Ligand SMILES: Nc1ncnc2c1ncn2[C@@H]1O[C@H](COP(=O)(O)OP(=O)(O)OP(=O)(O)O)[C@@H](O)[C@H]1O
């Protein structure tokens with residue numbers, strides 16, 4: 001028997017630079033979680049993580065996708081793209097570090113706090129990236145409910 005069972009899986013494509021649709025994935029994820037009866041605090045944390053991850057795909061990647069996995073004991077969000085990749089993940093994860101272009105800063109992005117925010121709202125958080133290949137960000141929230 002698997003350790004946990006999969007309750008829901010959803011895949012959302014994210015187009016690069018598409019600010020018109022930016023935020024729609026986090027809204028959809030929020031809806032799915034609420035419909036499943038996931039606890040309010042977990043939904044809140046997942047929404048924050050999802051918005052930041054989605055925005056980073058929109059602003060920096062050549063396009064990617066968000067995968068939502070809901071299991072008995074956790075909610076997992078995966079953000080993957082095929083480039084350009086992050087040369088120094090540790091540096092990019094520092095609060096205040098940003099390479100946001102002027103057009104993004106004019107819209108209020110570029111504080112360099114997105115990854116920090118994602119990490120702070122996750123129980124497990126991991127970024128894997130290779131320049132020229134792409135980036136995968138995995139954020140896990142433990143639901144904190146008993147299961148057996
Ligand atoms: N998917 C990605 N591909 C390539 N680079 C990325 C990706 N996600 C983040 N980065 C890089 O990491 C930096 C830090 O990201 P972070 O989300 O913490 O801050 P920000 O997006 O610059 O500002 P904020 O999120 O506060 O608006 C970005 O400026 C960018 O250089």
Ligand SMILES: [Mg+2]
Nearest residue numbers: 055056114115
């Ligand atoms: Mg960001």
